[in-house]
Amino acid sequence: MQSTLTKTLDSELFEIPILLRGKQINDYTDTFGGRNGAKFITPSAKKYVNQISLSDLSKMRDLYDLSIEEIISFLHDLGQHLVLKENEYLQAAYALACEASGLTPEVLHTTYRSLPILFHPSNIREMLEKRIGLKYLENWVPTTMEDGRTISIRAFGSRTVHIIAGNVPTVAAASLIRSCGTRSDAIFKLPSNDPLTATALIQTMMDMDPQHPITKHCSVLYWRGGDRQFEEKFYRPENIEKIIAWGGFNSIKHISQYLQPGLDLITFDPKISISIIGHEAFQDEYTLHAVAQRAAIDVGAFNQEACLNSRIMYVQSGTNDDGINNLNHFGKLLYSALVNLPSHVSTPPKIFNESLKDDIEGIRLEDDFYQVYGGKVNEGAVIVSQFDEPVDFSHRLCSRVVNLVPIDTIDSAIRSVNSYTQTVGVYPEGLKLQIRNILPLYGVQRVVSLGFAASASMATPQDAIEPLRRMCKWITDEKSVV
Amino acid sequence: MVISTSKLTGERQTKMFENPQSLVHATNDELFSLETEFVNQIQLAGAQKRFNWFYPRIRALKKLADEQKISEISTLNDLAPILFQHTVYKSYPLTFIEKKKFDKLTAWLDKLTTHDLSSIQTANCNSIDSWLEAIETQSEIHIVHSTGTTGKLSFLPRSESEMENFKNAFYLFIEVLTGADPHKTKMPVFFPSFADGRQLAQRVLSRFGPILAGSEEEYHTAIPGFLSADFMSLAGRLQSAKAKGELGKLQMLKALSYNKGELIRLKRNRPKYMAAFFDNMVTNYRGRQVFIMGTLTSMIDAALEGEKQGLSNVFASNSAIVTGGGLKGQTVPDDWYERICKFYGVQNIRDGYGMTETTGYCPSCDKSHYHIYPHFIPFIFDNNGQVLPRNGTQTGRFGFYDLLTESYWGGFLTGDEVTLHWDDDQCACGRTGPWLEKKIQRISEKSDGGDKISCAGSQEAYDTFIDYLLDLEEE
Structure with missing residues (x-):
């Protein structure tokens, strides 16, 4: 040839x-x-x-x-x-x-x-x-x-x-x-x-x-x-x-x-995708590790270049001090899982978007409102909001950067989706069954088990x-x- | 100490070591004839003092310096890792403004300033303007803000003595551009904007415009009243809602902005105000030496309008036309530069480079280079964030440390890519010190075209989408 x-x-x-x-x-x-x-x-x-x-x-x-x-x-x-x-x-x-x-x-x-x-x-x-x-x-x-x-x-x-x-x-x-x-x-x-x-x-x-x-x-x-x-x-x-x-x-x-x-x-x-993680993730440390591992794949596969990659994760940790501490702990686990993904699945991205990098550095000093794990170089980062709102630059998240947002009730997550939201990865499965009839009303097009956002099939609607x-x-x- | 062969006496040189503020009391001639080694020493001594003073006073700086393991400044490059990103003074969550949590906004700013804002009462605040006013009446600082074109307003606190530094730096800048000493030569000042406001250019002109003009009567603005920070923030939030595809929020913000009677009145009256301003300028000040400061696009618009009325060489040739802001994507005739010079009757249009965070601006010389005053310590960074050598010609991201700030940390990493010529490559205009080439580009706007198509959502895609919706509604 x-x-x-x-x-x-x-x-x-x-x-x-x-x-x-x-x-x-x-x-x-x-x-x-x-x-x-x-x-x-x-x-x-x-x-x-x-x-x-x-x-x-x-x-x-x-x-x-x-x-x-x-x-x-x-x-x-x-x-x-x-x-x-x-x-x-x-x-x-x-x-x-x-x-x-x-x-x-x-x-x-x-x-x-x-x-x-x-x-x-x-x-x-x-x-x-x-x-x-x-x-x-x-x-x-x-x-x-x-x-x-x-x-x-x-x-x-x-x-x-x-x-x-x-x-x-x-x-x-x-x-x-x-x-x-x-x-x-x-x-x-x-x-x-x-x-x-x-x-x-x-x-x-x-x-x-x-x-x-x-x-x-x-x-x-x-x-x-x-x-x-x-x-x-x-x-x-x-x-x-x-x-x-x-x-x-x-x-x-x-x-x-x-x-x-x-x-x-x-x-x-063009679409963006998110995750919704129920309080069950925090039932024990073993579960939390497993959830972090699955979440990492949804962020990191295709180096977060695809529409199906998760960019914002609403986590039902609660928004009181204990809840925020738990979420920060989950943020650390997720960061570790993200940077340790095998290189055939995900690597540090080729280019770390400059505007995003500037925005991250801008909030890094604001630890009352955000905790940032990683992102010093181009390896990816986990930004944990310390209150129930995504970062103001959530529409620019890419280069393996994800924003964790604490919520008290799943309703807050549902209200945040719109017709640009393609995939929602959900944990646990029971929660998915509860919300799959509601999410499409707000615009969501695909609901998957957390960790499987990237395993799309040609044999489904798109x-x-x-x-x-x-x-x-x-x-x-x-x-x-x- | 190196004894400089410049035009300064030994006593004044010593003063510069002791207090960098004295730099703005020198003349342009003196400042642009200083020797490199001398400037380096003033800057290092100044930076050491400033860092030691700021470190315990600004919590965000302490956090950054601790993380970067910088405990003292031994060389100028020790400042490089502790410059604040240009996004730091707008790093507050927008929701604090939307939900009127002004106590939290105050707590945010408190970490970024040397002033104690912990006792500021904001319970009665219901707008950004009222929050800014509450801080100004309950503390010793003024707050200026940016235009917020990128989505959010930056808030920069300045004390009265910093405003005084600003004035002196601004006068030096004006003198380079006009060739006339603004302390001595007074000329009518025209500013085609609001009479007052806290946006930086607005605040500078409303404070110093009448002094430059010699009297209140000779200081002319186009639009009576105050440029509200809330209006500018609203514009930024509209932009942000657009970018995120938040249609619901967008409709809410649009309704909010349309419901503001003032905004509608302003929209209706603006052409009338601008016409009156223009008529006054070209009718009553014909042939006189004047000072006009405005955005480049407003200057071009005025010139094209003037041409239609058959006007040219309107002012004396020693008038000063000072602009900034660039073309902002506006379509203009190819020969716009010649045409505005001809309309105003001047040899050239001068501009400066600076930002909300800087004390004064870098003036352009007749070779169209921006000269950097010694109270700025410039840095150029490569793509990996490493400082490039302080010699020769270097292209990269611009950072600086401003020795004259007191209320906020003066070190910033900008979002601009520049080409800087260090002292060993002196400008043909004869000024010593580093200078920047004219072409300055926002790093975020760098792109070489191509029709890259992605299934993943991007800001640009949404922007155009919403623009389209808005167009439809306004038709």
Whole structure:
């Protein structure tokens, strides 16, 4: 396997080709700088704007010559080729991610190494069966209606653009699996913080079989998000049917101006996640240690770069002196657990956000209101509020920094969540059962057992929607009795 | 002691060792001709005295110094680990203001000042303004605050003698910018803002503006009344609620701000006040030497408005136009600098570098460099927080120790990245001492672009989101 994704050593410039339906375009003209220093050069997206989308709709037919099992099998083969130590494309993606990503090389390494698991047939089959139903993807599924008619329903793929997040490389792989599994035509727009993973996946596919229908329906390129000249020509219903966009409000707001009938937008907004820990954690020292260990994983996995990482933990320690002392003790245990997480799970982050660091140093001298454990260098920190409010900069918590907030009743924690709250990790399980019917009313989208926030599955709804179902076009065949 | 070959007598040199406050009684000529070694010795002697005096008096400093194991100052660099973060004087929980827990806010400030605030009564306080007033009437300190653009107001306590130091430092600054000694040359002063308030620039101008002008009549402000700290805090809290996506709180704060009749009146009357101020300036003071101090954007707005009325070269060419604050992201014409010079009729627009925490400001010279007075001990830190050598040209985070503070610890680590030239690289204007290049950047705003997309929430994303909501509501 020969990599074309070479880093030209003299200029420190990574070359990122456009991959268009099995063909590679290499006329590099446009240079971009990654936020953390990595620079890359790509062919001009504008130059190829008329060739990117699938103009002849009959070309979608070849996807229906494949059974879902054949698609799953192709993806499985692809997964078998995604072995980091053998695949040069993936190695190049890893090398660039080490520069462009907020994640550290150790954590990235774990993520890249686990890619083949995502492509395992049982995982893909489970996702398609549980979220859509395989029979709807394979056949017309008849149901008899009250009036005697037979309505047959089948899920068809659509022509999609995926604007993927780059904070964790898994997003590129999961997006690819979702689009292939739904028989969609997919164009991936690369993010500047992970400009190569999706490219490496599709390039591997091209090496396997450039003429395979799946390969012919996968394209990947980079353009600067918000490039109006390109996007005005590209985001049109004659080119695409659905935009699946991750990202901040800026980019979504920008994309939404191109929406019109015939062009659907599925968004994954930026989210934050929290934890709620009941008084049961304090029943004995052994339990408290175990809770701290679980809490540490929810903070530290992916180095707190992901939406599902906990940033604020409401702890029912009580707010009297004893309660605060207990919480400070828990803070120390959590800090110790956090910094001792194994390096393939979590490491000190690459960059300790400067504004956050300034804010932490500002409150460090205020021990009446806050106790700060750690954070002197970049190892992470636990900030324990000494009264029942999060720090004023709670929206900036990252780089393995978590804020513990003492509460007397669970109600105070529930009142603090909103529609930006994705995951709530809860301890103990009994408390979770009590509050799982209430949290969604305030906006929460995912409730998990404390310690399992990061073990997300592709086979679940995401951010309170069913993205796989929405990526499909649900077509009916209505047979009436004359 | 090194005997300096500068323009100072031996007696005055000795005085500088004994009391750094005498630095602001020297002239600009003297201060910018001092030898490096001499300044280092004054600074070290001063820093030693100040640290020994502050250490038992400010609890937060004691905590920091103990943690850093600094018990005495043997070299200037011993100050580096005990500079306060620029966030320290705004490290109070915002909820104390929201829930009107002014006793707790007082307890917070008490740990950061040499003055004993433990007996301050705040039971009758229902606003920040009333809290600040309670402290001022029950103690010997004044409190100035920042503009709070980053979300919270910083509160800096200053005694009467510190205000006097400030005045002297400010006069030195003005003299560099105008070339005229403000003790002797009086000229009409224009300040396009409120008549009074506790925000630093506001307080400085309302105290010293009439003195610079020579009389109350020749000191002109645009908006009658007092710039309320509560209004500024409200703006900061709106920002904070925006940043955190707290829609409920945002609506509450918006309602609170709209319900303030004064704010609405001000919004309605502001254009009228500004127009009257402008008319008075260009009609009654044409061709005269004047002193105008304001934000850069307000200067540009005024110049563009003046151009529309066909005005140019409005004032005498020896007038002083002094600004600060930068462009704040405002879109301005490319040739804005030439155009404002032409409108006001001056050769150049001068500015300074400083902050709420500093005694006076660093003036820019005609080479557009900011010169640092010897009462500031500057430090440059690398990305890892290590102090860079005190020679050559160094780029990094700016820190300083201000020898003239008495009520608060004068050491601060700023959030600014600067390029500093030490004494061995003297500025072409002839002034000795360290100087800063014009380009000063907030470290938090450093970014090289790119469309980094993340599933994790960020402040920026929310900001724009709420801006969007607000736009919708105001349409």
